[in-house]
Amino acid sequence: MKILLVDDERGYLNVMGEVLRDSGYEVLLAENGKQAREALEFDKADLIISDVFMPTLDGVRFHDYVREFTDAPDIPFIFMSGYDDESTRNLVVDPDRDFFFSKTTPIDKVLLLIDNLRRTIEPEAQ
Numbered sequence: 542m543k544i545l546l547v548d549d550e551r552g553y554l555n556v557m558g559e560v561l562r563d564s565g566y567e568v569l570l571a572e573n574g575k576q577a578r579e580a581l582e583f584d585k586a587d588l589i590i591s592d593v594f595m596p597t598l599d600g601v602r603f604h605d606y607v608r609e610f611t612d613a614p615d616i617p618f619i620f621m622s623g624y625d626d627e628s629t630r631n632l633v634v635d636p637d638r639d640f641f642f643s644k645t646t647p648i649d650k651v652l653l654l655i656d657n658l659r660r661t662i663e664p665e666a667q
Contacts, residue, residue, distance in 0.1 A: 542659045543567040545586035547577040547603065548621070549595040553644065557590075564652055574598030578606055586616065587662050588655065593622040593629060601632060604639075617658045 544566050548554040551572065558568045569584060571577035575598040577591065589607060591600040598606075600620055608614050618639050622629050625643035633639045640658075642651055 542587045542663060543569065545569045545571065545577055545580060545589045547571045547574060547591040549573050549592060560648055574600060574603030577603055581611055585613065588617050588658055590619040590621060593620050593632065
C-alpha cells in the first residue's frame with residue numbers, strides 16, 4: 542500500500558515516514574498541500590495522511606482538491622494535527638473515508654487505523 546504523507550514539520554514528516562516504511566508501507570512525502578497535489582499528478586496513493594494547518598496549501602484545501610479534482614475522489618484521507626479540538630475534528634465530514642488523529646496519538650493506534658484501512662483497500666491483505 543502506498544501512502545502520501547503531508548506535513549510542513551520536516552522532523553515529524555521524516556519520523557512518521559520512517560515508521561510507516563518500517564511497517565511495510567511505501568511512502569511518498571510532501572511538505573505542504575501544493576507539493577502533495579503535484580505528487581498526485583505523477584503518482585497514485587492508496588491513502589493520504591495530511592496535517593491540517595500548513596502554509597501554501599493547507600490540509601483542508603488539499604482534501605477538497607482530492608475529493609473534487611482527482612481520479613480517486615474516494616481515497617481514504619486521514620487528517621492529523623497538533624490541535625485536537627472540536628473544530629479540527631469536525632473536518633471529518635465523511636466517516637467512511639475521512640479520519641482524524643492527533644499528533645499525540647500513540648503510534649500503535651495510528652498503525653492500527655492504517656492497517657484496518659489497508660484491509661478495506663486490499664481485501665486480500667486480510
